Amino acid sequence: MITREIKNNVDKIWETFWTGGITNPLTVIEQLTYLLFMKWIDEIEKTKEQEADILGLDYEGLLPKNKQHLRWHHLMQLESPEEMYAVVSKEVFPALNELNGTDGLVFSKYMGNAIFMIPTANMLAKVVEIIDNIPMKDSDTLGDLYEYILSKLSTGTSGQFNTPRHIINMIVDLMNPTPKDSIIDPAMGSAGFLIGSSDYIRDHHGDMFFEQDFVDHFNNTMFYGNDIDCTMLSIGAMNMMLHGVSNQNIEYCDSLSEMNKDIEKYTLVLSAPPFGGLLDYKVVSNDLLKIVKTKKTELLFLLLFIRLLKKGGRAAVIVPSGVLFGKTNAHKQIRKEIIENHKLEAIISMPSGIFKPYSGVTTAVMIFTKTGVGGTKNVWFFEMTADGYSLGSKRNPIGENDIPEIIARFSNLEAEKKRKRTEQSFLVSVEELRNNEYDLSINKYKKIEYEELEYDSPKLILDRIQELEEDIIQGIIDLKKILND
Template sequence: MLTGEIRNKVDKIWTDIWAGGISNPLTVIEQLTYLMFIRSLDEKELEAESIEALGGEAAKIFPQDEEGQSMRWSKFKNKDSRIIFDIVGTKVFPFIKAMNGDNTTAFSRYMQDAIFLIPTPQVLQKIITGLDELYEHDIKDLDMQGDLYEYMLGKLATAGQNGQFRTPKHIRDMMVQLVAPTPEDTICDPACGTAGFLVSAAEYVRGRYEAEMTSGQWEHFAGKMFSGFDTDRTMLRLSAMNLMLHSITTPHIDYVDSVSKQNEITSEYEVILANPPFTGTVDTESIHDNLKVVCDTKKTELLFVALFLRMLRKGGRCACIVPDGVLFGSTKAHKTLRKELVEGHQLQAVISMPSGVFKPYAGVSTAILIFTKTGAGGTDKVWFYDMKADGFSLDDKRNAIEANDIPDIVARFHDLDAEAGRKATEQSFLVDKSAIEANDYDLSINRYKEIVYEKVEYDAPAVIMARLDVLSDNIASKMAELRGLMGE
């Protein structure tokens, strides 16, 4: 966990960049990401030199001549600010943009169109000094590097033009706990953004299985276990860096419009975790034909759920966030998709979340769908949960509070047999598939939740009128008294 002192140091770096004239949070974190990557290359070079000093062999990253060595963080960080600015802008940046070759990481693959935007030598020196102090004195291990980057990503408090926005970490962690990935699984987020779901899944697997994982499983973990797709190359760079800081050096991070014809992936993954864009529509001609079979629509929130079904292997699990409209929308596409989930596969849970969960990005009401791909039905009962609190206030400030339903949600989901006796008046309950079918596959919790109304006894009208007469007389008396005091 990051201490308040570390957060203050990050905020100071952020303020220095803003003062230099860069006010877009996405641009700020992108520039910080480049510098963090540059520093990480020098760290790897130092490791290689240590191996060589012990008689081993290790591949070098930087050219071994004087100019090549001058591009290393440890060589230029203490020089004059104008020299640093010249080295980074004219040497290091072109070098890392051209790295995509033998030195491939997922991050370096998306560096070709990166632009160095630090405005002045003074601002660059402040950033380098601030980052170096963080790494040398505060960031002790890889987990803290991940936490540091996560804190930076948390400053991206804006929604994209297609309605995509960053999912809060505690919500992502809850969803990961619900689907419970294992070291053998392959995990995908087809709308990955900054790769938060993949990072949460990686943290879960490491936290639960680290002591017993084999070398083969660790190799799988570092690469093929995690896949993410997005249509924003900036987001791909951020996600690749995020994964790299969590020991995932060669994930399958790719520039793909997931619902288009360029994505042919079918029956590939055991786990899908996603918060797809809500408000976007796509060109009808570009939509993959096999998605139209499930639901013929241009709405991205419906197409992505159909896509998850296609990309999962049989027995694969999905936890995804959808806007409430998916649960009760009356169009043919909405109904067809819900029927497919209930009749064609195993829909396990619908968790209704309060509208403040995504503030300050948006106040949209959302739910989490949890289902397993079977291709042959399997839905018997669906578990509904009415989440009222997530541990944070539901206003724009999102301050920490005590009320938190998340531990209860996770515990109850993993013991659904114990939910059988709960009534529809409670916070969570099971609904028979037949009832959902009878309601035209409506998945809104309000359709099944029963509200108990308390009987309120009111006084007779004559009694209320008499009480009003007394109040009126009192007011008239006080008014007369005030006029007397004013000498009227």
Template sequence: MITGELKSRIDRVWDAFWSGGISNPLEVIEQVTYLLFLRRLDDQQKAAERELRRLGSTSRPMPFPSGKEHLRWSHLLASGDTAYVHRTMGEQVFPFLRSLGDDIAGETTTYGAHMRDARYTIPSAALLGKVMDMLDLIPLDDRDTNGDLYEYLLSKIASAGVNGQFRTPRHIIRLMVQMMAPKPGDEICDPACGTAGFLMAASEYVREHHPDVLVDRDQARHFHHSMFHGFDFDSTMLRIGSMNMLMHGVNAPDIRYRDSLSEGAAGEAELYSMILANPPFAGSLDYESTSKDLQRVVKTKKTELLFLALFLRLLKAGGRAAVIVPDGVLFGSTKAHKELRRMLVEDHKLDAVVKLPSGVFKPYAGVSTAILFFTKTGAGGTDDVWFYDVAADGFSLDDKRSPITDDDLPDVLSRWQNLDAERDRARTDKSFLVPKADIVAEGYDLSINRYKEVVHEEVEHRPVADILADVERLNDEIADGVARLREVLR
């Protein structure tokens, strides 16, 4: 956890941008990302120089070649000339960053690939100098601090991004990752990764529960290079997501540009053992621009259904998925809705439906959602489907999302990890198991209210005549009181 002092420093950086004329949250984070990246490159160069002086040679990356040392963070900061630094940033530093390419600093990071269209938009030398001074005071030599710092920065996105993008609440991501329990051998994909919150949380889970993951050389290489895969068609998100992973200690994740639903993205199939995702819900696509492979799975223009078809296509046999979907996916009456639910139940293994309260995504959206958990088998396997009706997630369900004491999420995880005990639960409880036969009988409807039993408490009301008698008595008492008050006032 970052301290209150560090949070205060980040707040001051944020306030400096806003008072300096940059009010778009994504632009603020993007510019801070560039500066943090430049500082990280300088730290790498310093580490290589120390090793070179001590041993006479180094295998560490040295990002700044001869003739480019003046572009280093420490050199710019030491110059003391903010006008010079501001001019150099636009004329030399950013062209240098854009030229780094995929093989920046050897195998240290893949971040350079996302810098090709980086733009320097800090408007004044005074703002740049203030921000650089503040960022230089923030310690970046600890992975946990780095990650928490960047997450705190991302938490300040208080409005939806372009194309309907918004951050998935981190406590919901954490629940999904804990329920999926990724292992060191997994290959994890988020086809709509945004800021890479799911991939980051999965990496932290693996580090925590498998502390020896980085001891073995082959396993460490898999962790850094081939375990985490994220796609997005927003270059800003790619940069932010890549830096998020880098700050959390994953050096070279496979985060790249891809419109996951497009015809041009066809070709990847059965590559991943796990998918964690919250794909965009709103909107529909033209048939012509959508992958024909996905259209063969389900004929639809709706993005939420196309993404579900994509998940099934990307997963290996036996691969598992935990994905957030709008409620309409659970009970929609179109042919495409019904067919996709039938496929999940009959052709694969539907494991669970966790219903979320409708305020979870506020202030971005009030859409009602659920988390689907399923396993790709290609040969069925659905037996009992576990349902949980989440009433509270630890935060108020209004736009403020203030912390509250009511929180079902720990209970969700606890019950999920002990499904045998769920077999005896009545359907009046928060969670219960539903046999496949019942779901088939309901036309593959997956809405929890279809199966939940509501107990109506019998209330015995007083006879109407007695109530009317009480009303008349009260009226008489009021009239008597008014008459006495008039006598006093005479």
């Protein structure tokens, strides 16, 4: 667990950047990520040097012998902030850029785009001093540390559309990743879904880490992520690395374009793709447009998920509510495709405040299995009204939380057959979905019980008003008498 002291150190770093004029949260995280990488690499090098020394072996480090002075512990020995600034800006960053993945660490592939943006020597010295006091050897602490750093995005104005961690954890729990899964998020951002899945595997299948074949799979072929934002790729790669996944498959890729050649490669898709975008047909993969011709990114990503999955593969993805009830041919076609040609299992409607402060858009979790031959019989609907946080812009913790019930009910859908349409969750048959043009809005099927209320007659209400008015008048008369006496 991250300690209060470490949180305070991160807050001090944030304040240092902010007061120094760097106010974009994404820029702060990017610069902090590069500095953390510098320290982390130095810790790795020290460990390997010690091991080689014990075994009496030679060890050739990541940096050549003539650049050992660029390592973190040497920077801490420099005499002045100005000297440190000159070394970091003119030598350290270029040297790290040259690594370009040759160290076997995915993160260093994205150092080639790293731009040193800390404006003054004193700011750099202050941030480096604080980072030096943060322990880097405990992987759990490192992961929690970086999650705390990324949480700063939710209170800033960077425009990044992060999925709240507790929503990610809910979706991961619903899907129950297995040690055999190959998991992808083709719009990965900071890699939250991949992190949630790796944590779930560690918590529920810890015994598998004694088997070398599984360890190789976990570190090399279990987790995949794509993004078109190089800053988010470096942040996501660092996030995965600090959470103990050493060689994740994170790549720059426009997932919806011809650049993406993946077909039936993965067993699990977890994602919250971009909402509301419109793409030119020319930049979209023809494989996707052959199924449904649309420019809408939220619909194109659903088509992509189907293409990425192996037969029997599963998907749990966040979509804007318009996907569920949109009346265009494209909306109807994609819903029909999933319902008729695959197995749609669940629609979990979420309240509009889930993504605040970024957006008030209403969203839903869609869960389906790729079959290619249909299989949808009944679809489970749940109307989430609370997720443990207030639905305003500040998202403060509250007592009401539907998430535990969602997970419990989804794990026992047989019992849901008895639920009434007036309740918070229920099943809807595929026949009824067909009859309603595959509309997946819960309000289409939910029934509301109206309680009959009886009111007094207008005459009786008027009589009571008259009595009250007479009492008021009499009170005024009595007060006047008292004043005149």
